[in-house]
Amino acid sequence: MEIVIKAAQFILSLSFLIVLHELGHFIPAKIFKTRVEKFYLFFDYKFSLLKKKIGETEYGIGWIPLGGYVKISGMIDESMDTEQLKLPAQPWEFRSKPAWQRLIIMLGGVTVNFILGILIYIMITFVWGIDFVNSLDVKDGFSVHESFKQYGFEDGDKILKFNGIEPLDVTDVNKHLFLRGITSLDVLHQNGTTETITIPENIGEVMWENGVMKPFEVRRPAIINLVTENSPAKIAGIQVNDKIVSVNNTPINYWNEFSTLVLNSKEEITLGIERDSNILNITVKPGENNQIGVSYNVLSGINLQHKDYSFSESISTGNSIAIWTLKDYITQFKYVFTKKGATSIGGFIAIGNIFPATWSWQAFWSITAFLSIMLGFMNLLPIPALDGGHVMFTLYEMITGRKPNDKFLEYAQITGFILLIALLLLANGNDIVKLFS
Structure with a gap:
């Protein structure tokens, strides 16, 4: 049953994000009078589960749950349908539109992803507020990994400040160390003395290389829950x-x-x-x-605080959470290009396991907001077959005044598609290896 609940949340979240992302392309295409031939949730290779044609657009649900797409006339996309490109360009085709209109159409999907992430974080903050742990609310302090004791930390330390600033949630210390460039921590030792301890600027890289991703853990009583x-x-x-x-x-x-x-x-x-x-x-x-x-009980060893937000406060707080989520994701993305990072990439099983085993709307929307931000960033990567690849070629055209020829774009699309399939196989292969090991 746990697997069913996780899978249901994952599929619902993925479907929601795909449909809204594709709407981000669909709406500006329609505004600029560009014909959209298909609008699909999931891929429909050979056949579709459901389909209905309304006007000039076929709407449907495919059987391969790896994403979705809108097929825009006169554009080399996931369908790899290049037959229409052999004919003279028509006024309703993507290739006939000015570069600035094509750029807006291609940026529509990621724009929706980023806006959606912000709106969901605003909604979460307003509806549920935020739980947090103050600096002195960790009852018995933190346990410290041996590799961090060389800097002067001790088991039982209570962390007071990050870079001289009291944090909202002190249990975020590991995330701030790894992603946000903390160079000092103010701590209260068990003997009652306080100390400002300096940390190497490259502490994130040190944590990654040594596999010490949680150097500080809340000391909890050894009671079985x-x-x-x-x-x-x-x-x-x-x-x-x-x-x-x-x-x-x-x-x-x-x-x-x-x-x-x-x-x-x-x-x-x-x-x-x-x-x-x-x-x-x-x-x-x-x-x-x-x-x-x-x-153990995740609430043991701490005094959990809660804060509710007004709607106006939720707007600024939700924006801040979304911005930091994007910054953190970009920061950790660099680790993908390491040997360890390549084996750490996760596929559908890894993403599905992010969702809780019991249904929680707060967790569902929080994870969906994160995935929306993540998909927005990933789609902006300058890889042919992704939105970022199309944007890259369009910007090249706008800057140089020269449009890449259709044959080049076709080969670039094929190359990008092969690269994405390879990454997909790597990510899901890692999942399978971890599942059986």
């Missing part, structure tokens, strides 16, 4: 609300200590469990990836 059915923990008799006090006779207080010891264990482990004021020793044999099938 969920035991997965048929897991090693369930079979061994571990129960919800059990408190873990030791792993292989090593005393622990926090969840990160427990998880580190379990993940580093090669054999069976003996857990000291406090239950109803009694101490039990339970032996568990970890499963794949040394997992035993337990988790």
